[in-house]
Amino acid sequence: MFIARQKFSDVLDVNPQLILMLPRFGMKLGFGEKRIEEICRSEEVPVSLFLMLCNVYTFDDYMPSDEEIQAIEGEWLVRYLKASHDYYINHRLPHIRKHVERIAQAAGDIGAVLMDFFGEYQKEVTNHFEKEETTLFPRISKGKDHSVTSKDSHEMTYMHDNIGDKLSDLTNIIIKYLPAEIMPNERIGVWFDLAQLSKDLDKHAIIEEKILIPYFSRKEGGEL
């Protein structure tokens, strides 16, 4: 487990994915040899939440205790989640789309169907995030009478599973089932992007389901 007095560069050696934490918390590169507590302090980011998310991202078995979850800064968590959504919708998916487009162009008749599939996936992800941001997050920040219900949490889990299944289907089709001669290098390249996105989205889902929902449902006295 990472601790506050570790150097952030050491943390990155253990899990390079954690570089994504910086833009999501509005933090900058160029942190040099600073410790986690130092960069968090200079950027006014709550260090306990930052560490908690780094640990969730890195250690599959790690889950913060109820007390730790109740002690986090909720507005910061929502801010982090929104920044993650922005990264998926406006950066990651368009980037992957370009790869898939190149593969689709070389795939003949099946190409159009593949693009439809990707488009459908992209739309589903975007709609899900937009729905969270327009219906769930505002209710959460309003407090008391707008608490999170078990329906919210079931709906969220269902959508996360669905999005995960589609991404896994896309990966399988691209790597295992398209004919061997279609753009092998491009496909190997996009495989890494898809694997990274899949891992990132899995952790994102865990953060929403296991930290966001419990935090706000208990905070507002709602029942799960």
Added chain:
Amino acid sequence: MKTRNIVLMESSVIITEGLQKIINETPELKVQKIYRSYPQVVGRSGADILVVNPKLLREEELDKLFQDWKRENDELVILALHTDYTSAVVLKMFDNVIERDDNVSVILNKLRTTRSKSTDKDSSQSCELSAREKDVLRLVAKGLTNKEIADELNLSIHTVITHRKNITSKTNIKSISGLTIYAMLNKLIQQ
């Protein structure tokens, strides 16, 4: 909620006593039997979850473990109790791994939520789709419901659902649109 029965296979009394204490505090889980070594004969166990220390078995016995125990109940969940060094390849065969340093909530979570991976009996069969599975897949790709597929192929809905489960476990594709692409790529349907 239905109680899930757990069978433990572990030589260390210290460990089984501890596990039993943790498990018995949870109403929906119950330790049903404890083996100190790998039993030569496996009778009907009624177990839902098997927690076994892989070091009780030689590597060549592992295959037999999965065959013996999943024969009766292919939904049976088999977890490794990881106390000493065991190779990652071996651990990967299990549905999940309980680590020696796991805390109580992690252990209970693994016991409660782990689902059985696609069963071993599939691995003895070919990974290719059978003729019947291809028939079902064609109709799935055309957008028919399970009921419509059952009527069309003269099968029960239950059989259709079984075929669909097998199609998904063989291809690793879950969504209907993904299966449609698979069907096209394998020339099962025209575009």
